[in-house]
Amino acid sequence: MGDDKYYTLAEGCPFASNRTAVLMRDKQGGGLGLLQDTQLIETLAHFSRERIPERVVHAKAVGSYGEFEATRDCSDFTCASFLNKVGKKTPVLQRVSTVGPESGSADTSRDVHGWSMKLYTDEGNLDWVFNNTPVFFIRDPIKFPSMNRSHKRHPQTHLPDANMFWDFHVGNPEGIHQLMVLFSDRGTPKSVRYMNSYSGHTYKFTKADGSFKYAKIHVKTQQGIQNFSREEATKIAGENPDYMIQDMFEAIERGDYPVWNVYVQLMSPEAAEKHETNIFDMTKVWPHKDFPLQQIGRLTMNRNPRNYFADIEQAAFSPSTMVPGFAASADPVLQARLFAYPDAARYRLGVNYQQLPTNAAKAQVYCPFQRDGSMRFDDNYGGDPNYVGSWIKPTKFYQDVKGTNPGALSLHTEHEKWAGEVSAYSSEITDADFVQPAALWEVIGREPGHQDRLVDNLVSSVKSVKYPELRKAVYSLFSRVSKDLGSRLQKRTEAAIKAA
Ligand code: HEM
Incomplete structure (x- = not known):
């Protein structure tokens, strides 16, 4: 000094x-x-x-900064300003995580990987809180805590427990599609740079005139998909549990910036009504041949965090953080998430978490109706009215505030007319739930050895299930995808148990 x-x-x-x-x-x-x-x-x-509380899920993560560049003028389907001009750049914060294990755990564990992006647009922040899988385990939000607990530690032994894991999934078979992805090669990606991410949910791109298109978003690696085998992932987990953090940090340090192309699948409300599956059920994908991918942008990560705690640990992402031109759909899981994330942030970071530098919008913020609270650390809007309907002008700090922006309505307007009954949401299982998993099994079959590896990855988990009845139920579940898959799984699991 x-x-x-x-x-x-x-x-x-x-x-x-x-x-x-x-x-x-x-x-x-x-x-x-x-x-x-x-x-x-x-x-x-x-x-x-x-220490602050670690995230109850998605605790272990890699973070970096970069930019989103619009590669298409999307004003034909959205008024979102970050998409209204080819070449327009928007700064981005990215956080890629495993889901179940704790903050100190191995980032090459077989797990879904979360993929959060905060786009600091000129009309406020937009958080895209995605996964590296296009589908999800559940379609009724009330199952989310149960599902995650079954993937975490047993309440008595404090050990991860294959009995709990498979007990949950046999009892909630709508997750079969996601299980197929998880136990395929994609369950152990070879670093953040080599994976895709997906909105999973249906969202809406909206226009100021009230029209909208349903959308699913795909973020595709330009480094090519690469995965570890189960054996490699397990070995690296022991040797370097922070492998993915290191890989990303070092790539950015040496200027080898990873790039992803960002695409949308669009569907009109009319097509949604006729579509073969419920577009609000995120255990299903949309066929690419009917709803082709259209590129809207390019994502480049090019700057490491200056401080992990300030930039990444204190980051709070939420699907409810949206901008005009982008809106939630009626997917019940998404609707529940709109509540869950800001609620988690208030618990984890405090009620004024939006002021933390990593979360603060780069666009103008004037929200004098959200005041005070623990750890308020700006001027708290001075003497400006803290009630709506005032004719008193804002203070000198906020002279340029013009009033409300009717254009922002597209964020909130639902467009749809709602008529219905209040009832418990049904997620009953039908044969239709096994159509896409069966197609995936066929696609996997086109890659040499991939079906075998999927069976092998399943065996390594199912062989730890100690109840024969539960194992039988797992074989039946996978037999509904393909008889061949079910019987190969049964034969090899029972042989592995015998040999042990
Ligand atoms: C009912 C369903 C769900 C609920 C209640 C839920 C709840 C949560 C909660 C409480 C967190 C921790 C947030 C924090 O402490 O900051 C979280 C993190 C996360 N969730 Fe979900 N989640 C759900 C479904 C999903 C789905 C479907 C996806 C992906 C498509 C997803 C992706 C993520 C990601 C990427 C994170 C990490 C956020 C970060 O990087 O800080 N979640 N979720």
């Missing part, structure tokens, strides 16, 4: 020494602590409070 810079306490008082406590010492070198040693007390007290 230069002459003019010195260490201080957090409130400015210079340290006499940053390496010694102030003690009442005796001749033998012992000492009693003093309450007047503010430096010691602050040092110890702050240390005990360094």
Whole structure:
């Protein structure tokens, strides 16, 4: 440090020494602590409070910054300003995570990988909170906590538990499509740079005139898909549990910036009514031949976080963080998520989490109706009215506020007319739930050895199920995808158990 810079306490008082406590010492070198040693007390007290709650899911992650560049003028289907001009660039924060395991766990574990992006657009932030799989395990949101608990630790043994995992999935078979993806090669991606991500949900791109198109978003790696085998992933998990963090950090440091192309599938409301599956059921994909991918942008990650805690741990993503021109659909899982994420952020980071630098919009924010609260750390809108309907002009800080923006209505307008009954949501299973998984099994069959690897990955999990009845139920579940798959799984699992 230069002459003019010195260490201080957090409130400015210079340290006499940053390496010694102030003690009442005796001749033998012992000492009693003093309450007047503010430096010691602050040092110890702050240390005990360094941790914030880790995310209940998606705790382990890789983060970086970059940019989204529009490659198409999309004003024919959305008024979203970040998509209204070819070449327009929007800064992005990205966070890619595993789901079930804790923050210190191996990032090459077989798991779905979460994929969050915060686009700091000129009309406010847009969070795309996706996964690296195009489908999901459930279609009724009330199952989400149960599903995740069954993937985590047993309440007694505190161990991950194959009995719980398969018990949940046999009892909730709508997840079969996602299970097929998870136990395929794509369940162990070879770093963030080599994976795709997908909105999974149906969203809506809206226009100011009230028209809209349903949309699914696909983010496709330009580095090519690459995966680890189960054996490689397990070995790396032991040798370097932070492999993916390191891979991404080092690629960006050496200027080898990863790139993804961003595509949409669009569907008109009329086509949605006639579509063969319920477009609000995220266990299903839309056929590409009927709804082709159209490129809208390119994503490049080119800057590492300056500080992991400030930039990535304190980041809060939510599907409810949207901009005019992009809106939620009636997918019940998505609707539940619109509540769950800001709720989690208020718990994890505090009620003013939107002010944290990593979450703060780069666009103008003037929201004097959201005031005060724990850890408010800006001017809190000074003396501006904190109630709606005021004729008093805002203060000098906010002279340029023009009023409300009717264009933003497209964010909230539902367009659809609602008529229906209040009832419990049904997610009964039918044969239709096995059509797309069966097609996936066929597609996997076109890659040499892939079907075998999928069976092998399943065997490595199912062989730990100790109840024969539950194992039988797992074989029946996969037999509904393909008799061949079910019987290969049964034969090899039972042989592995016998041989053990
Ligand atoms: C009812 C369904 C769901 C609920 C209730 C739910 C809830 C949550 C919660 C509470 C978190 C932790 C948030 C935090 O502490 O900041 C989270 C994280 C996450 N979820 Fe979900 N989730 C659901 C479904 C999904 C789906 C379908 C996807 C992907 C398509 C998804 C992707 C993610 C991602 C990527 C994160 C990590 C966010 C980050 O990087 O901070 N979740 N979810």
